Amino acid sequence: MRERIIIANWKMNGTLESARAWIEAYRTLPAAANCRAVLCAPFVYLPEIVERLRGTPLEVGAQDVNENPSGAYTGEISAGMLADIGVSWCIVGHSERRRYYGDTDNRVAMKALAAAKAGIRPIVCVGETLEERERGETQTVILRQLNAVLAVMMPASIGAVAYEPVWAIGTGHVADPETAQAVHASIRRRIELVDQARAMTLPILYGGSVTPDNAAGLFAMPDIDGALVGGASLKATSFFAIGQA
Numbered sequence: 001m002r003e004r005i006i007i008a009n010w011k012m013n014g015t016l017e018s019a020r021a022w023i024e025a026y027r028t029l030p031a032a033a034n035c036r037a038v039l040c041a042p043f044v045y046l047p048e049i050v051e052r053l054r055g056t057p058l059e060v061g062a063q064d065v066n067e068n069p070s071g072a073y074t075g076e077i078s079a080g081m082l083a084d085i086g087v088s089w090c091i092v093g094h095s096e097r098r099r100y101y102g103d104t105d106n107r108v109a110m111k112a113l114a115a116a117k118a119g120i121r122p123i124v125c126v127g128e129t130l131e132e133r134e135r136g137e138t139q140t141v142i143l144r145q146l147n148a149v150l151a152v153m154m155p156a157s158i159g160a161v162a163y164e165p166v167w168a169i170g171t172g173h174v175a176d177p178e179t180a181q182a183v184h185a186s187i188r189r190r191i192e193l194v195d196q197a198r199a200m201t202l203p204i205l206y207g208g209s210v211t212p213d214n215a216a217g218l219f220a221m222p223d224i225d226g227a228l229v230g231g232a233s234l235k236a237t238s239f240f241a242i243g244q245a
């Protein structure tokens, strides 16, 4: 049976105080059964969060990473630095990074590779815009984004793939389960061409307006193995409820 994972992505939200309160609230909840949980917080809060979550089942991730090992890249954070403080997951290629910060398919691939080399599991995000979907380009876009990563690393080194249709992110317009399932199945088929065994175990997560109310319908699909959750992860209780689903 494939691993189930839910990942909280706080994006650029919260304060030190709200981060501490979230962790305290989450720790009072029972451990989620059969579901791995990861918290991707802003860089500056990561060291404290790692310390506070030590010994708990909640794992810690970053929201981005630089593709270079070190050097004159002012303001950037390397995968080695993340590994140093005990971060074990890292989102790469989130559509907000692609859109606002110019992350190309190739740079996303190099970021995923840098993370994997440092022992961090990359969560590779792929997803089409509304215009691309309307032009019937969903498959082309997803495969182009995925192929860039597969050109530099083996699927065994990818921690998870997250399908996040850009039109569903933060809009309240969640993809219907069948629509998401079709894309997830095509992602798995692409992985199969490279590594059949890994295709069976690779978690493929859905992201985009996931809430406690719509999560169960998505998770009932055979190729949807969990969720990358933005807005609904800002409350510990609603993130937990998604895990229960």
Ligand SMILES: O=C[C@H](O)COP(=O)(O)O
Residues within 6 Å of the ligand: 009, 094, 164, 168, 169, 170, 171, 172, 207, 208, 209, 210, 228, 229, 230, 231, 232
């Ligand atoms: O990383 C999370 C996704 O961008 C989804 O965000 P959302 O749940 O607020 O739509």
